[in-house]
Amino acid sequence: MDKLDSLLQDYFGFDHFRPGQKALVQAVLDGRDALGILPTGSGKTLCYQLPALVMPGLCVVVEPLLALMDDQVARLQNAGQKQVVTLSSRLTPPDFQWLLRHLDQAKFLFVAPETLMRPDVLARLSELSISCLVIDEAHCIAQWGPDFRPAYLRLGEAIQRLNPRSCLALTATAPKRVQEEIVSQLHLQAPELVISSVDRPNIFLGVNQVASPADKQQVGMQLIQQVKAATIVYFDAKVQAETWAKALQAQDIAADFYHAGLSAQQRELIQRRFMAGDLQVICATSAFGMGIDKADVRLVMYTYAPESLEAYSQGIGRAGRDGKNSASVVLLAPGDLSRQAQFAQSLPDAQLIKTIYAHPDAYVDFDDPQIALLQAYVQSGFSQQQVQQLLAQRAAEKLTSAQAVATYLTSSGCKRAMWLHYFDAPATAHHDQCCGELLSPQIEALAGSTWHTPQKNTWRSDFARLFNEL
Secondary structure (H helix, E strand, C coil): CCHHHHHHHHHHCCCCCCCCHHHHHHHHHCCCCEEEECCCCCCCCHHHHHHHHHCCCEEEEECCCHHHHHHHHHHHHHCCCCCEEEECCCCCHHHHHHHHHCHHHCCEEEECHHHHCCHHHHHHHCCCCEEEEEECCCCHHHHCCCCCCHHHHHHHHHHHHHCCCCEEEEECCCCHHHHHHHHHHHCCCCCEEEECCCCCCCEEEEEEECCCHHHHHHHHHHHHHHHCCCEEEECCCHHHHHHHHHHHHHCCCCEEEECCCCCHHHHHHHHHHHHHCCCCEEEECCCCCCCCCCCCCCEEEECCCCCCHHHHHHHHCCCCCCCCCEEEEEEECCCHHHHHHHHHCCCCCHHHHHHHHHCHHHHCCCCCHHHHHHHHHHHCCCCHHHHHHHHHHHHHHHHHHHHHHHHHHHCCCCHHHHHHHHCCCCCCCCCCCCEECCCHHHHHCCCCCCCCCCCCCCHHHHHHHHCCCC
């Protein structure tokens, strides 16, 4: 047993690394930058947790969502690691400043990009020895940065200022152009590249044509009732998620809706109920899913054309994490692709950019996503010219992504082959459980049912069961 295997055994009790983990761990221990593209469920977090436990200094982990931070903090604490902190907007200003002053006592720090870019946070971290700076879900740099989180586009500046011993970028999906953008934006120096195939051979890639948008609910609910197992259904409108959830509830199916319009407490409870098996179906917008690690999801359904194959790949990766046969399906109606193309062009134009930059104080707290995006750029220190260039480039990328999705959904060829080609991954042989229309034969091949009839419980019994108090 070599040294790394011994460390793995000592710290985590595992007798072997999963594919890709060892090379990334070694790179971080050697003080080298690295980019890891590892499939969902392949143990990406170990790639920074193990070296961080071995090396002196603070490991800073940049996460896109509070839910992801909470999940990683809980896992580390459950494993006995208590020197774990999160700096977030949920802290009161006095608590935030207290934690900031005492970061020298921590081993792991979880933080959002917007928080990391705060002058007081950067100033404090620059005083500390940082063993590794980790960018988790690094594809967000390309997908979220220009669209609504411009702080992602300044992470390279933070890395240069903090000068960590190594920088590690991790994600499950990134075609070659996104890989190159991650390396460029973060200023990674001769990074170790560990690029695994995005293929999940246990997931059937389905596309079912429906006659009209109105038929989607009937077709989708029939598929859900046939699968009879944990299911995630994605929508591009909150009202649709609510409508479907209520229709499923009317058929005695334990379903609920999840979207950004709910409070954080409501979203947390719904997520916990789904993870515990008390909800069979989640009807959600894209606000749900990143970091969800439920092993027995058997079906991921899209009721609209995904905005990109990257987003689609992330979404369907929530199915079949236990390695058993599972399925994904896109319900495609006439008009869906033209609607998706319109969404792809919904970025601020040059005139709006000019207007906001001329009088930014006059447009604070406007309930408009395009104005909010431009205000975020202003607050992040981007010039008007930089924003015009960034958004023009992003508009072209979104159009290309929409065209790739349209080709994938409408082509009569092997969809897995097209999907893998897009991600520069090796092709695989087509077979009956590969791709196509999701029908009864493919559903019958899915892993065993986890369906159960929901019980009529009070909120007290739900709460107790969720926290194992019964």
